[in-house]
Amino acid sequence: MTLQQLNALPRQLTRRDAIRLGIGGALASLLPNLAVNGPAVAADSPKDSARQSIATEADRSFFAREIESFLPDKIFDAHAHLFKQGTVSWDLKGLPPQVGYPEYQALIQDIHPKRRTAALFLPAFSPDKKELLPQCNEWISQQVAQSKDCVGGFFVKPEDDPEWVRQEVKRLKLRGFKCYHTMAAVTPTWETQIPDYLPEQLVKVAGEEGWSITLHMVRSRAVADEGNQRWIERYCRQYPHMTLILAHSARGFQPAHNIEGLHNLKGLDNLYFDTSANCEPIAHQAIMRIIGHEKMLYGSDFHVSHLRGRSVAVADSFLWLYEETPVWKEKQGTIKPVMIGLENLRSLKWACWSERLSDHAVEDIFWNNAAKLFGIS
Numbered sequence: 001m002t003l004q005q006l007n008a009l010p011r012q013l014t015r016r017d018a019i020r021l022g023i024g025g026a027l028a029s030l031l032p033n034l035a036v037n038g039p040a041v042a043a044d045s046p047k048d049s050a051r052q053s054i055a056t057e058a059d060r061s062f063f064a065r066e067i068e069s070f071l072p073d074k075i076f077d078a079h080a081h082l083f084k085q086g087t088v089s090w091d092l093k094g095l096p097p098q099v100g101y102p103e104y105q106a107l108i109q110d111i112h113p114k115r116r117t118a119a120l121f122l123p124a125f126s127p128d129k130k131e132l133l134p135q136c137n138e139w140i141s142q143q144v145a146q147s148k149d150c151v152g153g154f155f156v157k158p159e160d161d162p163e164w165v166r167q168e169v170k171r172l173k174l175r176g177f178k179c180y181h182t183m184a185a186v187t188p189t190w191e192t193q194i195p196d197y198l199p200e201q202l203v204k205v206a207g208e209e210g211w212s213i214t215l216h217m218v219r220s221r222a223v224a225d226e227g228n229q230r231w232i233e234r235y236c237r238q239y240p241h242m243t244l245i246l247a248h249s250a251r252g253f254q255p256a257h258n259i260e261g262l263h264n265l266k267g268l269d270n271l272y273f274d275t276s277a278n279c280e281p282i283a284h285q286a287i288m289r290i291i292g293h294e295k296m297l298y299g300s301d302f303h304v305s306h307l308r309g310r311s312v313a314v315a316d317s318f319l320w321l322y323e324e325t326p327v328w329k330e331k332q333g334t335i336k337p338v339m340i341g342l343e344n345l346r347s348l349k350w351a352c353w354s355e356r357l358s359d360h361a362v363e364d365i366f367w368n369n370a371a372k373l374f375g376i377s
Helices: 003-007 015-021 057-067 101-110 127-144 162-171 200-209 226-238 247-251 255-265 281-290 340-354 359-374
Strands: 074-082 116-123 176-178 212-215 243-246 271-274 309-314 317-322
Touching (some): 074 127, 101 116, 116 359, 176 200, 200 226, 243 247, 247 281, 281 340, 340 359
Parallel strands (some): 074 116, 212 243
8 A cells, every 4th residue: 555545545544444454553654643543552561761572673574564553552461471580491582581570561562562461470380390380379479469450370280179279379369270281190181181180179169269260271173172172061051150261262273173163162151262372363263253252362372472483274283383493495585484472463363354343342352351351440
């Protein structure tokens, strides 16, 4: 689109208009009076002088071209991991050895700059350091205390005593649980059933307290798996005051699984989905069309958001391409991969466009749904 064409446009455009017309931040900035997103708000963001960034020029160009005109002014990140120094074994290129609330607010500017951002913080740790989990949960509590808009999840193991978990979550002023398949006493854990890492006695506590549970389900066919469907439905119906959040758009990295399986989970009022790290538009679209956008929560999956690459649906499964994967040199030239968080945002943009969501519906996904769920003003 040329500047002459831009000048002929109305002075006020909706977000859907901007997407339809292909107006990104770089073009929009040519017209100071052209209102695409409205005023940017960064009330909780660090001052520019203290800002950390690992964004490349490719990342920044991608954001300006693909994301800027789509992204609302307020963002609730319903899936973000924080970690204390010494609790993780990996070395993340460009990231500090410890990420708390201030570091998160600085780094998240790489994928949604100049937006007011709040979050559901979840512990990150290395599987070989699970004895440090109490420190990880304490760390989340300390970071949540720094913002009235943020909430935190307590990492649970299947062998945890339910009453001890109840007491700890209350003591730490957290709002729910996070579980993970690597805690299951099953080999391989990738094929474990949900109760092996999220036993019903813990779900019962969440139901009694009105807490949320973030569930990264596994098994090869994800939400199309009958066992996963059975346990999700049982937990949601048996404990209606518990909120179950299926991470990664129901782990629909292969969107065919969402199209096939989500119909069997309709009508569960306490079932939600976070969009984190999933780069397949149809995975999100299936949730919008079958369940409804009102049950969707944007999530970045920080720190995964700051790796470069993306997930790709293949056959009846999926694979991950990372910056170091030797696939980026093609006949037409060398591809510069961008942050997974940016690829995720573009996939969500395409899904919203394909489903013809209104601006208000987009704002629901990015803020309003989570604000209602967690009681944030």
